[in-house]
Amino acid sequence: MSRYRGPRLRVVRRLGDLPGLTRKSPRKAYPPGQHGQSRRKRSEYAIRLEEKQKLRFNYGVTEKQLVRYVRKARRVAGSTGQTLLELLEMRLDNTIFRMGMAGTIPGARQLVNHGHIIVNDRVVNIASYQCRPGDVVKVRDRDRSRKLVETNMEYPGLANLPSHLEFDKNTFSGKVNGVIDREWVALQVNELLVVEYYSRMA
Template identity: 85%
Template sequence: MSRYRGPRLRVVRRLGELPGLSRKTPRRAYPPGQHGQARKKRSEYAIRLEEKQKLRFNYGVSERQLIRYVRKARRAAGSTGQVLLQLLEMRLDNTVFRMGMAPTIPGSRQLVNHGHITVNGRVVNIPSYQCKPGDVIGVRQSEDNRSRKLVETNLQFPGLAHLPSHLEFDKNKLEGKVNGVVDREWVALQVNELLVVEYYSRKL
């Protein structure tokens, strides 16, 4: 299943607030479609599916990628749900977004893909790169300062107001550092990760 490229507000109306996908707030508070306002009882499967879809759309990963992250989280020590969130939060595109260098995760993915972002002084154009404690995230230096201008413009309207405790960012140098692994309380997305693990427990 490929990455979603359709109307973002439609997804936000269906799943609730997704801070990584869009900064816009929908005018209508109910889901889209003919039966959006009709109240109907949701099955346990539907509830788990919705939580899984929140992760997929917020972090912009495909179904295949999310399955890989779940398998990796299962092999790691600790709570599978919490490790899964940490793996997604420590992606380079999400780290760039959380530092305020892009207004949304799709925007930060574009910055990374186009070679505007460096990790430890080297250009990294892989959005799924896993950031590690000690990594220094910066902006590529060039003669026309194109990368710097893009990031400076984005910093005027950051996607989220607060910088997580595991990150630090210097707006003058346009340089940030990963000091540790994200804590659960700093995950901006309102999601029940245990339901996501339960959803995949029957499939994997």
């Protein structure tokens, strides 16, 4: 299945607040569709699926990519769920979003894909690039790139900069100082249910 390009507020109504997907908030508090307002008891599978979908839509990854991240997280010692969140949070598009250079993760992905971002003095146009501690991320020294980021910074997606990042608004450059702590993950998700979902699917 390819990346979702449909109405974002419909997804937010279904899954709850997704800070990386959109800054808008829905006018209706119940899920979309004919049976949105009817209260039905959800199965355990439905609950795990919903948590998995939150990750997919918030970080803008395909099902295939998410499966790959889960397998990679399983190979690392420690909590699989926490490692999975770290892998998703340390993606370049999410790092740019958390630094405030873009209002949403799709907006940050567009900045990367169009060659506006430099990592360690090299133009990187791959949104899934894994940032590592010590990486210096900055905006390309071009008027067009700077104007785009300046406009984005007027309406940042999230107000607080996580403790593992630093960003200088004057020079449009930031640095990754470490790996994100669980408490700084903005998305309200139960990562253990996501791991359970994939372990039962295997």
